[in-house]
Amino acid sequence: MSIVFLLIPLGIVLMAASVVALFWAVDSGQYDGELEQEGRRILDGESDEDVTTRWSPRPPT
């Protein structure tokens, strides 16, 4: 059973990582608009060069 002494802290680290990822995603504005819109964008059928949306690599200050 001593394996839980390793696995649970690992789980905690993973949790912390997920929270950080969530905060990044929310702060970068991914959930600001309508969620369907990004999906629809693909169906609009334009080539990559036309896509003008660029996600900023880091959260806005």
Added chain:
Amino acid sequence: MTNYSAFTVQGMHCSNCARTVEKSIGEVDGVKRVTVNASTAQASVEWDHSRASLQEIFDAVRRSGFTPVQLAEEAADAERLARRSALKRIGVAGLGMMQTMMFVYALYAGGAHGIDASIEQYLRLTGMLFATPVLFYSGAPFFAGALRDIRRRAVGMDVPVAGALALAYTVSVFNTLRGRGQIYYDSVTMFVFFLSAGRYVEMIVRQRSLNATEALSHSLPATAAVMRDDGSIERVPLALVKGGDRLSIAKGAVIPVDGSLLSESALVDESLITGESTPLTKGRSAALLGGAINLGHPIELVTSAAAADSTLAGIVGLLQKAQAERPSMARTADRAASIFSLITLVLATAVAISWGLVDPSKALPATLAVLVITCPCALSLATPATVAAATTRLSRSGVLILRPDALERLARVDTVVLDKTGTLTRGLPTASIRYLAPGSSGEQALAIAAALERSSEHPLASAFAPYALTAVTANETREYAGRGVQGIVAGRTWRLGQREFVAELCPKDADARIGGLVLGSDSGVLATFHTQDTLSEGAGAAVQELRNLGLGLVIASGDTEEAVCEVARALGVHAWSGRVSPNGKLALVKELQGKGHRVLMIGDGVNDGPVLAGAYVSCAIAQGSAIAQAGADLLLVQTSLSPVSVAVRTARSALRTMRQNLLWALVYNISAIPLAALGWVAPWVAAIGMSMSSLIVVANAARLAGPDNRNTRRTREGVGAGLPDVHQEPAR
């Protein structure tokens, strides 16, 4: 370095438009990210402060053929931040909840099968580790709310929530630290998660309805073309127009601000403000009213006051006021929730004491279950959620709710009284021949009239446009304001207009047929025309739909009996009366209401002020800011009647939903309390039950907002599209 800005883009109709705008903004150097949402008409841009300016971005939008409008930025920002922090709180609560449940379940299983004491303590500590951030980060709003309530010496629903959370957490921590006893980390995290999720859904529904209303108020001219000293024209937000600014007004545009005319002359339709249906000719430095429509050539004016003081600001103010007021039913529910919360606290104390005497080991779980399960969240969500959803639905179809209780009353209406002019008829005249000089051709007469009217800006001119012939043209046309037009056709001077005006040209025919427009030359009167207003588009279908809803219909108009009868017959309405003064209309409505009918009055909001105020519920057609004084309960943003039946139907289902919700909330709370008090419900089951009851209420209400957004686009056309009401033949 990075700036963020959100603004509205006017004129977009589809996702392709949105893409065009996106592309155009994306090409601006320094723009990092841009999203344009077609359905909310919102653009959000992040850009590098040092490489681009908002001005350049706005220019890019204009280049793509649309108009950017700056929203009240702080409001949009605050909304966005609130949404973001709510999402983070939910995320943390959800992740924490899943972890906590895992450890607590292991403890339960361990309790049943035997577990090493050190592992048990380890799992408890881990549970505490996960529950703590959930409580203090995700649960913070509940504690803040409870504190606020306590400071105001009121009991809101946050008080029992915060109480339950604090109690469960404190006991769990105490038991964790001393190494024995029950822990409730799972209940704490679940409660926080489901409650936050419910509140998030409610916030989204509310924000959406606010946005929909805001989008509608933006269909008023949101910007004005201000002329700078160097002759350049700049479009600035209406709010920034100051007294003394020079504005340029395009043909057909709404004059946004009160001012005086700089151009030589102007033809304006002030029916929106004054109710005067005849277009007026204004000379240089005459006063122009904000809200009037410029019917003639483009003009310039100098504003006499800031936009905020303009009569047109009335509508927006009205909307804001309407949003600030809360429906009486919601207030009742709030009071009920407050009383209920108090009862919950008393009850929980009673349960704690009773169990303490009977079986102390069960006292805590039973008390927690009572506190959690009886949270009156569903009760206080029932009405606001329904109203918000119905408001969204209505504003999508072009109906604004101005009075908080209008929805409830609209649902109970059984009779509709309709004004005719401007309501059923559309103010687009058609011409027909009434009298024709012997031996002449009607086609020829209409063609001459069309030629004379071609360059005229007068609304009646459009009646002749369909009859124009290329072979017949007029030269040297001159317009005599309020009298008629004169021009030379095939070498002969013709006049079209008032009888006296034409008679000056051909005195021998001075008493030709009375009424209508007279067309004559120096050789006599050729013809007289009858101009008639046509039914507005969709009026027939709209009336039929109202009838299908089981509503009685009455037409009341100040127009001639003949004209009213014609319209009534065309629409299949049997009850009508003509030549009714505004007070007569009020008397008619009062009489109907005296007989026990609940009357919905639909009118133009200017002449019908008293009757709109006197009716059980009233609906004004948005024809300018005078509606601010009209006392209408509802406002039709378009000049079309078709949204009325949608509104009645939505109001009826809203009332039904509201009742369902309240009933459900009451039944749930009342039936759950005994179960919880008897200790049959574990705290975590209570958390799920409470949250589910709230979610059911919100989901039931959300059905109203529905996927039906067929009318989204039409609502953006706006008040400015309102045409002048020219049924009564204007003086020429």
